[in-house]
Structures are given as C-alpha cells and as structure tokens.
Amino acid sequence: MAEKVGVYVCHCGSNIAGMVDVEDVARWAGENLPDVAVARDYKFMCSSLGQAMIEEDIKKHGLTRVVVAACSPHLHEKTFRRVCENANLNPYLCQMTNIREHCSWVSVDRAKATVKAKAMVAAAVERVKKQQPLEPMSVQVNPATLVVGGGIAGLQATLELADAGYPVYLVERRPSIGGHMAQFDKTFPTLDCSACILTPKMSEVGQHPNVTMFTYSELEEVSGSVGHFKVKIHKKARYVDEAKCTGCGICVEKCPRKVIDDDFESGLGYRKAIYTPFPQAVPRIPVIDTTSCIWFERGKCRACEKLCPTGAVAFDQKDEHIELDVGNIIIATGWELFDCRRLPQYGYGRLANVFTNMEFERMCNAAGPTGGKIVLRDGKTEPKSVAIIHCVGSRDVNTNEHCSAVCCMAALKFGHLVMEKTSAEVYSFYIDMRTNQKSYEEFYQRLLEEGMHFVRGRVAEVTDAARKPEEEGKLIVQVEDTLVGKQRRIPVDMVVLMAALEPQRDAKELGIKCGISCSMAGWYTERHPKLDPVATMTDGVFVAGTCQGPKDIPASVAQGAAAAARVMGMITKGAVMIEPVVASITEELCSGCRICNNLCPYNAIEYDEEKGVSRVITSMCKGCGTCVAACPAGAITGAHFTNDQILSEIRGALWDAHASAAAPAQAQAPAAAQTASGS
Amino acid sequence: MTHPNGDSPNPEFEPKLIGFLCNWCSYRAADLAGISRIKYPPNMRIIRVMCSGRVDPTFVLEALAQGADGVMVAGCHPGECHYIEQNYKTMRRFYMLRQMLLQMGLEPERFQLVWASAAEGQQLADAVSKMVEEVRRLGPLQWPANWQENGQRLHALQAIVQEHQQAMEVSR
Ligand SMILES: Cc1cc2nc3c(=O)[nH]c(=O)nc-3n(C[C@H](O)[C@H](O)[C@H](O)COP(=O)(O)OP(=O)(O)OC[C@H]3O[C@@H](n4cnc5c(N)ncnc54)[C@H](O)[C@@H]3O)c2cc1C
Ligand code: SF4
Ligand code: SF4
Ligand code: FES
DSSP, rough: OOOOOOEEEOOTTTTTTTTHHHHHHHHHHHHSSSEEEEEEEEEETHHHHHHHHHHHHHHHHHHHHEEEESSSHHHHHHHHHHHHTTTOGGGEEEEEETTTTTTTTGGHHHHHHHHHHHHHHHHHHHHHOOOOOOOOOEHHHSOOOOEEEOOHHHHHHHHHHTTTOOEEEEOOSSSSOOOOGOOEEEETTTTTTTHHHHHHHHHHHHHHHTTEEOEEEEEEEEEEETTTEEEEEEEESSOOOOOOOOOOHHHHHHHEEEEESTTTTTSSSESSSSEOOTTTOSSSEEEOOTTHHHHHSSOOOOHHHHOOTOBBTTOOOOOOOEEEEEEEEOOOOEEEEEOOGGGGGGGTTTTEEEEEEHHHHHHHOOOOOTTOOOOOOSSSSSOOOEEEEETTTTTTSSSSSSSSSSSSHHHHHHHHHHHSSSOOOEEEEEEEOOOOOOHHHHHHHHHHHHOOOOSSSOOOEOOOOSGGGTTTTTTTEEEEETTTTTEEEEEEEEEEEEEEEETTTTHHHHHHHOOOOOSSSSOOEEEEEETSBBOOTTTEEEOOOGGGGGOOOOHEEEEEEEHHHHHHHHHHHOOOEEEEOOOEEOOOTOOOOGGGGGTTTOOEEEEEETTEEEOOOOGGGOOHHHHHOOOOOEEEEEEEEEEHHHHHHHHHHHHHHHHHSGGGOOOOOOOOOOOOOOO | OTTTTTSSOOOOOOOOHHHHHHHHHHHHHHHHHHHHTTTOOOOOOEEEESSSSGGOHHHHHHHHTTTTTTEEEOOOTTTTTBBBHHHHHHHHHHHHHHHHHHHTTOGGGEEEEEEEEEOHHHHHHHHHHHHHHHHHHHHOOHHHHHHHHHHHHHHHHHHHHHHHHHHOOOOH
C-alpha cells in the first residue's frame, strides 16, 4: 500500500519565507513528489494553530507519514512527534528537514535557496516513507546524582537534591569545597561577607547524611547513559587518614616546609607542605603536597606523622579509584583566571605593584595574607592612589571576545573597599560600565557618590617610565579618555587588573568524558541558549554555574538549583524514555564473521558460540551505527537510520540530479511519477 | 565583468554535493552556521547520521551514482566522537574508499572528510564553500550517465569496496 505523506513547510515568520519561496516549495511537493497527499505552507508551524492543522490533516486524510520542513530537529522534533502521537500516528513516522538553519539563514540567493529547500523536502519525503514505527525505550532512573565541582553552583545543586532526600556524590578537585567564593572578602552588591554566606552551606554539605564528598578527586571515566551512568572517581592520596583525622591542625603547625600558596592565596601568602587551604575548609582534613614535602623530596622528616595525636598521617596511602552508579550528572566546574602575563603592556609580573583581581580579593580578606590591609607589594605601604583596569583579557579579539560579566561590579566593589580601608583615590578605567542586574546600577550610583573616579577608555599601557617629576616612582596609566577625546597619563601607586573569567583549561576533556560539547572558548553548550539553559544535548548530563559561561553568584546559584530540579523531575518520575535508535542483528543473515564484535566501543555486541551468530545487547548499544555500516552480510539494522532509509534520502536529495542525468528510460526520479497531490 | 563564481572554468556550473554530517558535532556546526547567519553556497544537501561511523561506503557510491558531483563526510574531531572512537573507523574507511575512487579516476576534491565540532559553524561553512569551488572547477561528474552505459560497474565497485572493507575491519 502506498503511503500518504503530509508535507508542512514553515515560513517561520520571515526567517524562512524571506529567503525561500515556501509557497512554491509546498505547491511543488504536492504536485510532484510521489505519495504526497497533502502539502501546505504556514506562518508558524510550531504554533498551536500549526500543530492543530497537522493533527487534523492526519485524522482527516489518513496520513501515514509527516514531513515538516522548518527549523532544526534539535529544536522542534519533539513538538512535531507529539503532534503525530496526538493524532494516533507513531511519532517516529515524522521527519523534519531543516530548511532554516541549513538553508534560508545561510543563503543569499532566493532562487537557489528554493531549489535547495525542494531537494531537502524531497529527501525527507523519500526517507519518511521508509521509516518504521518505533517505541521509545523506558529506562529506570537511579536516584543518586553525581555533582562535579564544589563551587557555589555545585553546592547549591547538591543541597537541593540532598534536602529532597536523594543521595548525592560530590566530586571536587581541590582539597576543600567552596570554589572561588571562598577566596572573596565581600560580595557585591550587598557587600555581605562571602564567608558568612558560603561557609554555612559548605558545612551543611559536609555533614549532610545524603551527601558523600570526594575532595582532592577527579572524575576519571563515565559510561552508561541517562538513568544508569557508571562513573569512576580518581581519589588522590591525601596521605592523611580521613577516618582518624580530627582536623586539629597540629601537623600543619609543626610542618617545617613553607611554600608560596599560588592557588588559594593567589601567590600572596604561604602554606605548609601539609595544609588545609583555609581555616573553614570542608573537609578540614589536610593534604600533603608531594611536590613540596621534604619526605617526598629527600626521604627525611615525617614530623607531621610523629606529632599527629591520632596517628592519622599515612605516608603509605595510595590513590583510589572508586566506581559509582548514578542516574544523572551535574557539571559545575566553574572558571579559571586569565593569565595577565599574556598582556605584557600592563606589566603584571614585571611591575611589582600591578596586582590581579584575585590577589586583591585575598588582600582585602581579613583572613588573607595581609590580614585585610590594602598594601603595596612591600607588605606595609598603603597606596595613595589605586587604578582599577577593566576588561583585562575580556572583550578583546586577541584574548577573549566574551564579556566576563562580573568584572565591572567587582571593580566597583574594590573601589568601595579601597576607600573604606584607605584614604586613597581610586580610578576605574572602563570601556562600558555593565551593571545590569538587580541593585547593580544602584551600587554604581553609590560609588559615584562615594567619589570613585571613572575614566572611559581601554588602557594602552601601564609603565614606570616617568616623563614628569610627579610621575617619579609611580605607575603611570596611559589611556585615551574617550569621553574628553584626549590622551591622559595618570600616575598611581597600585594597579589592579580585572582579569577575565576563562573556562577551565581541561573543560573540553571533561566534556568529552561526559559526552557534552563546549564553545570554541571552552564554555559548555547548553541544550538551548534561552529555553533550556542547564540541560545539555546528552540526556542526563546537566551544567550549572560559570562552566556554562561567565556569570555572578546569584545566577550560578539559580542554575545549580535549576539543574537539581531537572534531575529531581526525572527521579520522581522513576523512568525516562530514551530514543530507540539502536542496532539489532537478524540472526538468519548473520554469517558469524564477528567483524562487528570489535567495532563497538561499548562492547554491546556479544557472540553466541552455540548458534554461531552475533547479538546486540540493546541496553548497552548507543546507536552510533558503526557496526551497521561494517557488516558485510548486511545483517545489522540501525533503527531509524536503516540503509533503506538513508539510501532513499540520498535519492530524494538528488531528485534534480538523477532526473536530468539518468537515461530517460531509467528515470525513477520522484519528479517523473505524477501521483496523488491533495492540497 | 567578473562572474560571481570567480575565475572558475565552469562559472555557470552549480555542483550538487551530498554531505553526511554526524548528529553530535557537524550537524550542530551546520545549525550554528545558520544561527550565526554565516553564508555559504547552497550546493550541499545534508544527510544526518548519528555518527560519521554510520557512513557505509555504499552511501557514498550511491550518492555519486545518483548524480552527486561530490560527497563530504563530516564528523567530530578525532578523539571527540560522541561514541568515543568511532570516527577513527570512519577515517580508515574513508581512506580505503578514497583510494579506490581515485583509482577509478575520481578527483580527490570530490570526496572529502571534514572534522567540525559543534562550535565550528564557521569552519564547516568554510569547508563547504571551499569544496563547492573546487568541484565547480572540475565540472560535472556525470557518473550516472556512465553507469547507464555500463550498468555492471556500480555493482562491481560495490563488491570490491565491500571486500576491501571486510579485509580492513578484520585486520585491525
Ligand atoms: C575578582 C572577582 C570577584 C568576584 N566577586 C563577586 C561578587 O562579589 N559577587 C558575585 O555575585 N560574583 C562575584 N564573582 C563571580 C563569582 O566568582 C562566580 O559567579 C562564582 O565563583 C561562580 O561559581 P561556580 O560554582 O560556577 O564556579 P567556581 O567558584 O569556579 O567553582 C568551581 C569548582 O569546581 C572545581 N572544579 C573545577 N574543575 C573540576 C574538575 N574537573 N573536577 C572536579 N572539580 C572541579 C573547582 O576546584 C571549584 O571548586 C567574582 C569574580 C571575580 C573574578
Ligand atoms: S558483522 Fe554482521 S555477519 Fe559478522 S558477526 Fe556481526 S552481524 Fe554477524
Ligand atoms: S550501533 Fe553497533 S557499534 Fe554502535 S553502539 Fe550499537 S552495537 Fe555498538
Ligand atoms: S558522533 Fe560525531 S563522529 Fe561520531
């Protein structure tokens, strides 16, 4: 029996109709493509009216297949599949073809774009006729969740889930959870103390009965898929037994080796070879840094071991590899600081009194290396003037094109702190002042009133080469003041560089492990930039916080909570439906050559010795189709991507090529068959 | 007056290309090119496969036999395949098939393998533009007409390809 295909060509307002003659495409499909019973164009196919139209056509005309020529299936495949389902048509008998992203938006010639759209529709029609009804597979969801990254976003996600009663495994690469927020003194715009709002959350996570923390650990391996991931965690040896340690800190106190702490203290302070990064660390269990420990260096010392009252120091501790089963994964790995040495004109690393923003945060912090005093590199002199340079490594084609989103506000915060703690003059050198969240603009106004000076312009250079007597011994900020339109040289004692937020250097690597992609820069890609900001293209893997793009604490917290809500939704439902795109082997056709056996990266193909045939273990197959393409006997079928379907799609896509090129007698082009046209 | 298609010897010729794009990286790169309104010639018709590893040599032969002037296979960068390592298998197959097609007189520009991550809309668009111009210079392939004259050739070729593929997949 011939299929009855409905073809629906969307205008998408003018997004498609502006470049593709959609009426012509629909008319043409109705008149020329075999088995097309109905062909229509409509302003917005995805609108409720558009959906209703398709649903009604299916019922009224008894359509057996549906083609929607509109946007990317990654946006609306679900929508149109649901429409089919509502009309009692199996959702897998619907095919979308992407004439917006792949045609109208990338084309400049209307006639040519229309030809392309026709070919795309022809391809979809030929394919859809070969599609088969499928049933989505139901997978149980393991209620445990893995959260990677213990910054504020990860902590929020962890607490939401744990408070709801579900088990959470939290993996943090550093010795303590807390992330960057633990390093700050005050937080804008309210200026509440960062530790005061963060540390309660940290200890809550640390003590929560539903949370298992793995600090000083990394995610090593991920396998499985939504509902039933298997993950392996690499827990690095701390050389301190977590069960015995009480966190008294005697070992730290007695350790004779002091080194510069360029992680937590941003290089301004010191730590010991055995250390906890900061006093409120969670867990409060120290780690031994093997690169600075005297025992690891020279085989002598072990003072900590001798002095530990509980005998917790364990030099024989080994790295552990722990395997866990989880249903979902939330990635909240945050950001890393731009290396200011990449912009030598600002003198960082060469001119002593040029600081980074993170150094300055530590300096302002009462628990930090200067006890909260703002002083020059000599550790005692208070500056009389401070320059804060915005957008260092941001909004610059040579470094990062993105806006780091928080630096303007952090610069204002710094301005306030300088004026509060010293009598220095503060200058902000900005390109545009970006204060567009709740209470941010008010904070800016406040700083204007407090007397912070604002100079608009990208700083060209920071130098110590004085030209005038008043510049002697100072750092001179050379800038074109774009509001007055002239060059200015402003001598100051201290310069703070608002270094950019960058993605984690290993973001891509971690993304590959979890099957998610990132932008060119390295920010993780969400499923939809507006409508689905915490889901990713891989079901069961979510992102939260700054690993997805620069943002402030409130936005990071919101995403952490949102990701947790998404996960909870799945846990509560108990099962998720997954695409039945999997391979299967027809026993009668299999010759038992076993070529496919080694091709599957998931070992989803087993060999039945008795029958001498191979078999796909459906629950392990992820549907890549590599084995399908390799089987010499053609015994493997890739559901929804069968040979028949793809070959038909190829023929359809080339309807105009083989129509003109093939010998007339052989013409099997759809164009030659003038069958049903219904609309 | 200069022709919009530059100094190509066949400026009027509009090649027809088939592109097999993997769902996870390259299809998304094409989506991104659209979202970013990057322009490229409308000559490639895209067929979505879950992974570049799904591309059976038969698909390529069929496309050429049906009148395509060139075929592009595009997938995730090596090491970044959504299915771990399947694009390495794509690579092996691609070079095997290419070797055979070259022996049959196909110009290398007509069969290309491209890596484009989901973030590389521009790169994918550039690769398509480049391939379209290269194939435009070569002119039409006109295999279908030739096949018609010698109907057995496609089958013969398919058989050889299969044999090679079998040998290749086994010898890994
Ligand atoms: C100078 C400065 C001042 C700021 N001040 C403010 C402010 O006052 N108010 C405000 O709202 N925002 C402020 N921000 C922004 C703020 O830092 C971020 O919004 C916030 O840190 C984002 O939290 P997060 O959890 O996404 O990331 P992070 O805080 O970066 O936390 C990520 C965590 O993940 C861990 N991790 C990374 N990779 C891995 C891995 N592979 N495996 C395991 N763990 C991993 C890290 O060790 C870290 O603990 C400021 C930013 C800067 C640069
Ligand atoms: S490759 Fe095909 S014929 Fe060989 S064992 Fe696998 S399914 Fe059977
Ligand atoms: S399609 Fe084949 S190779 Fe791919 S995951 Fe499934 S069984 Fe393995
Ligand atoms: S999924 Fe893109 S090449 Fe395998």
